[in-house]
Every structure is written in structure tokens, then in C-alpha cells.
Amino acid sequence: MAKQGTILVVDDNKAILTAVHMLLSTRFEKVITLATPNKIMSTLETEKVDVVLLDMNFSAGINNGNEGLFWLSEIKKKDPSIPVVLFTAYADIELAVRGIKEGAADFVVKPWDNTKLIESIQMAYALRSPQKGKENNTKKRLISNESGMFWGESPAMQQLHLLIEKVAVTDANILITGENGTGKEMLAREIHLLSNRKKEEIVTVDMGAITETLFESELFGHIKGAFTDARTDRAGKFEAATNGTLFLDEIGNLPYHLQAKLLTAIQQRAVVRVGSNTPIPVNIRLISATNRNPEKMVQEGQFREDLLYRINTIHVEIPPLRERVEDIVPLSEIFLSKFGNIYGKPSLQLSTEAKDKLKEQPWLGNIRELEHTIEKAVIISDSSILDASDFHFSPKQKGIILKDVTTLEEMEYNMIKKAMDKYEGNLSMVANQLGISRQTLYNKIKRYEL
Structure with missing residues (x-):
């Protein structure tokens, strides 16, 4: 295949310029290297550049280390159609992510992987190429570069995308509903990354995996001596998420008698560690998720109505893939x-x-x-x-319950599936019928992807 395209590489490290020139010259028709960004504009005037590989930090240092973002902006002002791939060290990944938001096509981390570097440049070149641009722009819209969230192009997902962009920048509590495997955790991470809290942590709590006896300690923390194994003071998930986002996954699996304790912490924006009487203020953005119908659970007395009001200021639902x-x-x-x-x-x-x-x-x-x-x-x-x-699809994947099972695994799958259908996803009742603990049930649900 004939080599095509002109690549402009800008980096103040001459050894890097030499190595990248040798690598990219095997795939592209022309590779231009610059040791200073000051010549970028004049080069774009004289050369038909298809892709710019731009280092993010140079010796001059504009805007406290954001020089790469400055030149990204200048390139986009001159010609918005030129794809820019950012070349960054591990310490500057946050800046690179910001660069993606400001128009960069991708970023490559130093020390780089040759395959990844070539792949990123080729993808950027395809964006520039008229015959391939449409296809790759489509792929670019499908997936978030940061969270891995799959948006797709269906009307339902595009509408969801617009809604998320509006609400993510607020501190409103968000409840995400949707079937297993639809990407609820990915969506929670996308919301966090689009929020004003993105520089802080997102702390995830799997509510279905926490045993009831450790619920308060895990979420609210404990002090030394609060119980047998409490050898030191320990902060809970609420404190760990202060100034960031707390994501409570599978909140529908939280037993009813523990929901009041969660509600108190959310209402008061403070927690009391186990063994203490001193409230500790917390500043969190709350995102919750469940694969169950919370309104129906409220009607059936399985979920507190006042807690539901607190967690679903904004309610978003991810549609199943079949829709x-x-x-x-x-x-x-x-x-x-x-x-x-x-x-x-x-x-x-x-x-x-x-x-x-x-x-x-x-x-x-x-x-x-x-x-x-x-x-x-x-x-x-x-x-x-x-x-x-x-592609081979088992009866499980086709949604068929086998009448004549041939293995213990199939029998176990069928028993759990029937119990979940009977009790409409109420894991406590399912576990009770099957005679196993909620934790064991939860592990099997993950194993069989139920």
C-alpha cells in the first residue's frame, strides 16, 4: 500500500523527534519535525499538513505548563479540520484529557507504544481523509475517550447524551436505571468526568456486595475500638468521596432496614463513624444505580419513598441493547x-x-x-x-430456559433465573428461596450474567 499523508511532529526533545520520524516514515509519505512550536504556524502556511503530533510541554512554558493546549488552540483557529494528537507524559494526562475536550483527536502517553502511536496517527489521518472521515467521526461519537461510555447513534441514546451533558455540570443527585450490562457504571463515570468535581475521586460502592453487619463501617467509617477488629480509626466511603462523587451501585439491593441510615447521611450531609457520636460533614455528589424498578419497589414496601425522592432528583434510564x-x-x-x-x-x-x-x-x-x-x-x-x-449462541443467550438440563451449571442457572423472575429481582427473597446467602447469590448472578 502506497504511503500517504504529511505528519507534523512538534517536540523539543531531538532524540524523540528522530525516533518518531523513523517510525512514522514507514507509514506516511512525509514526516516533518519541529523542535520548537514557534514555527508551527509558518509550517502550516507552506506545507499541506494532514495530522499534527504535538508535545504538551516545551522549555518556554506558557500558562503554567499548558503550552500544548495553547498551540492546540492556535492550530484549531487556523484550520479546525487538522486533527491534533497530543504527546504527553503520564503526569500530564489530566491536561491531555482537557485537550480532548478542546478539540484534540487523541493523546499518546510517553514512553509510547509504537503500535498505539501509529494507530492514533492513522485514525487521525482518517479523520482528515474525505473518504474515511465520516466513518471515523461516527466511531468517535460512539465512545467517550475518557470513561469508555458507549453512546451509539440510536435516537434514545442521543437524547440521553444531551440530557447528561446538561445535568452533569450540576450537583443534582442522579439515579441511573437500566438492565444488567447496559453500562450504568460507565455512565456514572462519564457524569463525574463532565462535572465540576472531575479533578476529585469518584468512589464506587457495590451495595449488593456489602454484608449487612459491615454496612455502617464501610459507608460511614469507624473509630478505634468500635468493634473487635477496629484497631485504628477508618474513614468510610462517604468521607473518601468528599469533594468528589459517590456512586452507589445496585442501590435497589439495600435491605429496607438499612435504608433509613443511608437517608439520614444523605439528608444531613454528614456521617457518624461507628463507635462515635461526632458528626463529620461530607460534601459529595451522589449518583445511584439499580437494575430494578424503584417506583414499583416503593409501592410494594421494599424501598423507602423518602429515600427515592432524595436520590432521584434527576432520573435517567439506559435503554436495553435490543431496543x-x-x-x-x-x-x-x-x-x-x-x-x-x-x-x-x-x-x-x-x-x-x-x-x-x-x-x-x-x-x-x-x-x-x-x-x-x-x-x-x-x-x-x-x-x-x-x-x-x-458466533454460537447458547439457549441462555437466546432467553430460553432449558427443559432438559444436562449439567449442574445449567440446572443452577435455571433455578436462579426462575427465582429471579418469580420475585422480580428481589435478591433477598431469591436468596431465601434458594437457601444461600445474598453474597453467594450475587456472585452467581455475576458469573451467569443474569
Whole structure:
């Protein structure tokens, strides 16, 4: 394949310029190197540059180390269509993320991986290329560069995207609902990254995995001597999330008698460590998520109405994958590229028949199931084009409960599935019927992707 494209590399380290020039010259027609950013504008005047690889820090230092962002802005003012890939050290990743928001196509971290660097430049060049630009712009909109959130192009997800951009910058409590595997945690991280608290931590708590006896200690902390193993004072998740975001995943699994304690902490914006009487103020942004119907749980006396009012100032729901069929193939291609790179099988494609087969599946496990399905096909297939025959769907994936089970695993899956359907996802009642602990049930649900 003939080499195409002109790449401009700007870095004040001459050794880096030499190494990058040698690497990129094997793939691109012309590679121009500059040791100072002051010549960028004049170079863009005299050369038809397709991609700029721009270091983020130079010896001069404009705006307290943000010189790369300054020159990114200057390049975009001169020609908004030129893709800019930022070249950054690990310590400057936060600046690079900011650069993405300000128009950069991608960023590559030093010391770089040759494959990653070439891939990023090629992707940026494709954005510049008229015949490939539309396709790659589509892929760029599909996934957030920061959180990994898959937006897709379905009307439902585009509407959700617009809503999130509006509410993320506020401190309003947000409740995310949606089936397992739809990406609730990814959405929570995206909200945090779009918020004014993005420089602080997002602390995640899996409410279904916390035992009842440790609930207060995990969330509110404890002081030394509060119980047998409390050898030192310990801050809880609320304190750890101060000035940042607290994400309570699977909040619908929280037992009713513990919900009042959570409500008190949220209302008072303060926690009392186990063994203490002193309130500790906390400043958090609360995001909660559940795969259950909270309004129905309130009606059935399983969830406190006053707690629901507190956590869902804004309620957003992620639609299941089967209701956004137009997103299945684009998401499959993203996973195909991801696992193709991981397993050393680049340039994999889906046949028309494979695409049709994927679109026909109910995807009860949603995006998580789709990702696992693509990974399995990539591992097994020896062809560069995956066909329909490369995708095998078990009765579980087709949503069929087997009448004649042949293994203990199938029997266990069926028993849990039937109990969950009977009790509409109430894990306490499911665990009681099956005679196992909630923690054991939770582990099996994850294992079987229920």
C-alpha cells in the first residue's frame, strides 16, 4: 500500500523527534519535525499538513505548563479540520484529557507504544481523509475517550447524551436505571468526568456486595475500638468521596432496614463513624444505580419513598441493547478492533451475514454480553472476516430456559433465573428461596450474567 499523508511532529526533545520520524516514515509519505512550536504556524502556511503530533510541554512554558493546549488552540483557529494528537507524559494526562475536550483527536502517553502511536496517527489521518472521515467521526461519537461510555447513534441514546451533558455540570443527585450490562457504571463515570468535581475521586460502592453487619463501617467509617477488629480509626466511603462523587451501585439491593441510615447521611450531609457520636460533614455528589424498578419497589414496601425522592432528583434510564438495534453493529466493530489488537489479529471485519445474526439476538446481557461474544469469536476464528458461523449462541443467550438440563451449571442457572423472575429481582427473597446467602447469590448472578 502506497504511503500517504504529511505528519507534523512538534517536540523539543531531538532524540524523540528522530525516533518518531523513523517510525512514522514507514507509514506516511512525509514526516516533518519541529523542535520548537514557534514555527508551527509558518509550517502550516507552506506545507499541506494532514495530522499534527504535538508535545504538551516545551522549555518556554506558557500558562503554567499548558503550552500544548495553547498551540492546540492556535492550530484549531487556523484550520479546525487538522486533527491534533497530543504527546504527553503520564503526569500530564489530566491536561491531555482537557485537550480532548478542546478539540484534540487523541493523546499518546510517553514512553509510547509504537503500535498505539501509529494507530492514533492513522485514525487521525482518517479523520482528515474525505473518504474515511465520516466513518471515523461516527466511531468517535460512539465512545467517550475518557470513561469508555458507549453512546451509539440510536435516537434514545442521543437524547440521553444531551440530557447528561446538561445535568452533569450540576450537583443534582442522579439515579441511573437500566438492565444488567447496559453500562450504568460507565455512565456514572462519564457524569463525574463532565462535572465540576472531575479533578476529585469518584468512589464506587457495590451495595449488593456489602454484608449487612459491615454496612455502617464501610459507608460511614469507624473509630478505634468500635468493634473487635477496629484497631485504628477508618474513614468510610462517604468521607473518601468528599469533594468528589459517590456512586452507589445496585442501590435497589439495600435491605429496607438499612435504608433509613443511608437517608439520614444523605439528608444531613454528614456521617457518624461507628463507635462515635461526632458528626463529620461530607460534601459529595451522589449518583445511584439499580437494575430494578424503584417506583414499583416503593409501592410494594421494599424501598423507602423518602429515600427515592432524595436520590432521584434527576432520573435517567439506559435503554436495553435490543431496543437500540442500530447500535449493535457499530459497537461490535469497536469490540472487534479492541480484541483484534489484544489478540494480535488486526483488521478484522464482520461479514454481512454476521452483522445480521448479531442484530437478531435479544442480548439479554446487553453490551456486556455483546462484548464477551465478540471476544470469544475473535479468539476462536482463524479468518480475517468473521462470518455468522463464528458466533454460537447458547439457549441462555437466546432467553430460553432449558427443559432438559444436562449439567449442574445449567440446572443452577435455571433455578436462579426462575427465582429471579418469580420475585422480580428481589435478591433477598431469591436468596431465601434458594437457601444461600445474598453474597453467594450475587456472585452467581455475576458469573451467569443474569
